[in-house]
Amino acid sequence: MALQFVxxxxxxxxxNIKTLYKKREDGKFQLEAEGVVDKTKLDExxxxxxxxxEKMKEVQDQLKAFEGMDPAKxxxxxxxxxxxxxxxxxxxxxxxEVIKLRTANIVKEYTEQLKAKETIIAKLTEDSKKATGDKDxxxxxxxxxxxxxxxxxxxxxxxxxxLKDSVLREFKHKDGKVIRVKPDGSLVYGKSGDPMGLDEFxxxxxxxxxYLVKPSGGGGARNETTRSNGSNGHKTMPRTEFDKLDPVxxxxxxxxxxxxxxxx
Numbered sequence: 027m028a029l030q031f032v033x034x035x036x037x038x039x040x041x042n043i044k045t046l047y048k049k050r051e052d053g054k055f056q057l058e059a060e061g062v063v064d065k066t067k068l069d070e071x072x073x074x075x076x077x078x079x080e081k082m083k084e085v086q087d088q089l090k091a092f093e094g095m096d097p098a099k100x101x102x103x104x105x106x107x108x109x110x111x112x113x114x115x116x117x118x119x120x121x122x123e124v125i126k127l128r129t130a131n132i133v134k135e136y137t138e139q140l141k142a143k144e145t146i147i148a149k150l151t152e153d154s155k156k157a158t159g160d161k162d163x164x165x166x167x168x169x170x171x172x173x174x175x176x177x178x179x180x181x182x183x184x185x186x187x188x189l190k191d192s193v194l195r196e197f198k199h200k201d202g203k204v205i206r207v208k209p210d211g212s213l214v215y216g217k218s219g220d221p222m223g224l225d226e227f228x229x230x231x232x233x234x235x236x237y238l239v240k241p242s243g244g245g246g247a248r249n250e251t252t253r254s255n256g257s258n259g260h261k262t263m264p265r266t267e268f269d270k271l272d273p274v275x276x277x278x279x280x281x282x283x284x285x286x287x288x289x290x
Contacts, residue, residue: 031057162199166224169204170197173228180240181232188238188277189231197224237278261285 029043033055036044047055167186170193174186196214198207205221206214216222232239263285271279279285 029057033057163194165199166194166197166204169224170228173224176225176228179228179232181238182240182278185238189228193224193227197227235278262288264288264290266290 029046033039033047034053036047036055039047046057048058050056167190170189171186174181174189196206197204203221204224206223206227208214213221216226261283263279265287268276268279268285268287
């Protein structure tokens with residue numbers, strides 16, 4: 027009598043044969059015999075073995091690309107690639123793509139550094155121009171005060187403050203000299219044919235604006251729009267008349283004549 031390996035029921039078997047079978051979890055009975063394997067498990071094992079063999083072959087094919095490569099050197103090489111994208115591309119054998127990606131990253135980094143450098147240069151240039159402008163303005167103003175301070179001209183006090191704004195607009199410090207320029211930047215020449223300096227300008231201004239110069243004798247002309255305020259000698263000016271004056275005349279009235287404005 028040939029014994030089957032798996033039976034759905036052992037009721038029809040002799041008692042001495044029943045002891046050779048063991049009930050499984052699925053309710054069937056399996057013959058307990060050494061060296062005998064369940065066909066289902068055998069098929070499963072065979073399928074797994076085939077899959078594993080194919081996987082091993084795939085791995086071996088991939089490893090052929092790294093034949094002769096030192097694993098330690100390879101790890102060092104891989105560590106140089108910063109992004110996971112680069113590492114994945116390299117592992118997949120896409121070296122050209124890795125080079126393109128790395129080149130793009132280098133270009134991006136260089137562009138950002140260049141932009142930052144240009145920003146710094148622009149800021150330094152702007153600061154330098156401002157510093158140069160401040161220095162030039164200081165030189166022009168200093169030269170103005172020296173010219174106005176000439177005792178031979180006899181200017182009233184604070185005349186430099188009256189002329190300061192217009193002089194800073196019309197005069198530039200260039201090639202070590204303070205010279206007069208037009209709004210378009212072209213030079214204004216003096217009587218000698220050379221670029222006009224502050225001394226010549228101030229002398230002409232004193233001639234054209236005699237009220238800025240101290241009278242040589244006592245008394246002196248008095249502005250018709252001002253009048254004496256009692257016995258203290260202080261001058262007053264109606265605010266309506268003051269508003270009609272040009273900026274230079276206003277400065278002269280306030281700084282030189284030291285008038286007091288009154289509402290009428």
